[in-house]
Amino acid sequence: MTKNLRVKTGKAIDETYRILFKFNGKTYYGFKGDTLSSALLANDVHLVGRSFKYHRPRGIMTAGSEEPNAIVQLHDKSSRTEPNVRATEVEIYDGLEASSQNCWPNVKFDIGGINNFLSPLLPAGFYYKTFMWPASFWKKYEYLIRKSAGLGKSPTEPDPDVYEHKYIHCDVLVIGSGISGIMAAKTAAKSGFKTLLVDEKPNLGGSTIYQNSDYFKINNQNSSSWLEKEINEIKKLKNLEIRIRTSVAAYHGYNFLLARENLTDHLPVEQRKDKTRHKLLKIRAKKVISATGSIERPMIFDNNDRPGILLSSAIKRYVDFFGVACGEKNILFTNNDSAYETAITLIQKGINIEAIVDNREEVDSKLLYEVEKNNIKIFKGYTVTDTFGYKRINKISIKQLSKDGQKVVGSKINLSCDCLGVSGGWTPAVHLFTQSGGKLKFREDDQVFIPSIYPSDQLSIGSCNGDFTLDEILINTPRSLKEFLNIKNTEYENLEVISSANKSKRNIWLLPSDKVLGKTKSFVDYQNDATAKDIKLALREGFRSIEHVKRYTTTGMGTDQGKLGNMHALGIISETAGAKMGELGTTTFRPPYTPLTFGTIVGRNVGEYFDIFRKTPIHNWHEKNKAEFENVGQWKRAWYYPKENENMHQAVQRESKAARESAGILDASTLGKIDIQGTDASEFLNRVYTNAWSKLAIGKCRYGLMLNEDGMVYDDGVTTRLGENRYIMTTTTGGAANVMGKLEDYLQTEWPELDVYLTSVTDHFATVSVCGPNSKKIVSEVIPDLDFSDESFPHMSFKNAKIGKINCRVMRISFTGEHSYEINIQSNYGKSVWEKCIEAGKEYNITPYGTETMHLLRAEKGFIIVGQDTDATMTPIDLQMDWIVSKKKYDFIGKRSLYRSDTIREDRKQLVGLLTEDPNEVLEEGAQIVADVNKSPIEMLGHITSSYYSPNLKKSIALGVVKGGKNMMGQKLIIPMEKKNINVTVADPVFLDKENKRLNA
């Protein structure tokens, strides 16, 4: 039977509402308002997990998002399962199931616990040092290491929840709703600023909201009552938006912040249906006020990690806020006054305190006197040297500290306990501030880093700015706010404040012990099991940079990012290396502050919404006719149209044969189309293409090749002269947007004197391409009024026409080497023109073909595809396309680069055709090309860029790039594959109809 450790009047708890939940398979109950950790503690459960490396039993340590130990798996084996969730942040609900991580077979008996006894063999860098050799064994090591590494299990089923992204713009963002955050939000909102207040917890008020002792008063009221009234007031403000359960994850430049709002995690699973789980808020704030508070420091002594050891402030929160005592025999260990606040709470609630161990010798503190009045033994000038108890602390040893704090003296005293609260002072939560680019300074008095230089319009107030006591906060906050918001007055002038805490602290980063360091386990990073000994070892081994020490020892690299222990690690490094803390700096704080789920990050961009995709106006026809699609850029293009049980190869063979023998039809709507107008349009084309354009007659088309300024092929396509000052340029499907951008760039920046205007019309036209010996008959039937005779309408020319009443442009151009026509028509008529062509082509077995067949047909003809046969290292000369480079033009983009020392090398990779010895052997695209397989290392001459079996030529054909290939015509080369070497012969890249008879047929 477990104990019940509830004490009455927990502020957040509704004792009339019982909630049943399961932890490690056992059913417990808690109340509405409990977190998983408070409910477990109420049931006297401290042991919740095992540590990462030594599998030491670990208990709940904190009451907030800084928790390193109590990380659990929720709803194991369900699609909603989530690992690494902090029990201190989980609000319990009916049906909650949680389990411990990193233990097997269970948390009470964990096989991995043997590592604890082997720990002398597992120092910092153990894995790096041990698994280095022999190198060939790494595969075996890796398997075993991966199996034992990692915390928790990721879900294996799709996430059933919905996530959203939301943009928020505000004048002032206030992060944190403690007393200073509330003051800031109220002041900002009342001064006319549109204000957003966020807090990671489900309630407002921070820690002041349960501060109800006579030692902390504002205007003669308990500070909690005073704050409660303020909160009630701000809830009525119209200018203020409040979002709770909202944790700021990242603070970027220009006051751009990401926050996660948690909307359903606190609800029973059955109530979450149809609700958004998390919202990722993308906040752009004119001004940001950080009131993120501070995190209590633990203290570093031998065995400081046992279940039952908590932060003193957490004990106070559990009692005051949740009505839960963490133990029945409590000891507090402190170096400052905070623990006495906890002690007074425990006394008020009638919870037993065995003793208080205080590092400090003599302190003049009202809080301490109050505790002494209650006959509680205070060991002044003492330190804890060791703790005992495996699954729960049951005893501590203490000794007196020497005057300089470096040693322990006198005799050992043992004290029994079941809970030890530690307080090592406070660390400002400056994570977000530094993420934003802020610079910290080190305050020697109390050994804290506080904000110093703000990189944007922002302010830190309250304890995250180093104001730890009530009087400091109430005096400094209004003053800072007035200046920051540029206002004359706040409501917080002349408050009467009673703040009784003494500010003294005796900071000792690593407490002395009566044992040698090597025999102690003084944990600095609880989650990753990094000890003070490990840090000192790293320093002995020569590590100096804190970033290196961090990585070598893994200090601060857990899911908690070392929120508790990083300062101690720095302190120990500073003391050991004799460097000043301020000069040492901190490790980099990186987003997110607390972990985000992948769902939150991707939001609605899942499944079909993962990326935009574009469909042509003829898409539905392709779908209806069972086309397979391929992605080309963002476009979905018909890839091939399998009939019955055809595979891709069979379909492509059939389609390409039909296109050459009778008629084929292709949806070419995806090609980029740019309308170019202006009196300098011809001159502009002269400058952007390698060939000459001035003499192109109106109504004629020309193929153009576009280079980058470095001389490498960038894009290609056919451009048609529509009128004196008007052209329509086509670009590759994937290159359309980039070409448009590049042309705009030159027009706006290099040649602003040119009178040229560019308009992207890719989406405005559908393009139906009909090719093959019967293409003329088909298009003549679709457009009966047009003269298709070769005299009037030769290859590479264009005509305006009408289909019914609708204008269209017909180009006689070809990418297949066949006689072919492209009909361009307003997009919404595209499908009907396509269907007309199909209907007219029936008697000629018109065959729709996809991109795969298009690629085969153009390869037969030796036409390149930019991006497949080229890769930004190919000049037109390398492509054996010297014919398209104008010798006469004075300049065009990339011209000068064509005769740089590198581009005129004879042994550059050049595009050639390749024929296999065995005509049925089809090469693999990407395969290497070599000349000699006997010489080691084998020299690589190039690779295959395109390869197909051509049904028209009845043999395998390939294009490839080969060093010096231009001069290797007829030479034998080898394609070495895994199982055999394939012999090939270098050939002309034009495999079919070199004389262009078919084009002009």
Place this chain on the structure above:
Amino acid sequence: MFVINCPFCGEREHSEFKAGGEAHIVRPKQPTELSDDEWAEYLFMRKNIKGIQFERWNHAHGCRKWFNMVRDTSNDEIKAVYKMGEKPPIK
């Protein structure tokens, strides 16, 4: 994520813009008369400054205009934006 003050449209999100490298590199008017080294200077050589840098930006998902920006690369502070062809307002 900057907020960029497009000289034509006003303040817009970073995501609407594309960076275009160093500014004020003029394309030579007579490239064919340059030596390999001179051409390489134009083609390849770019500064990578920690501090004040002059850059080209394009309001790609907006007005499509190119413009210049003065940015401190050490803290991403945008010191000025100005149109193509204009002299930098800061040295």
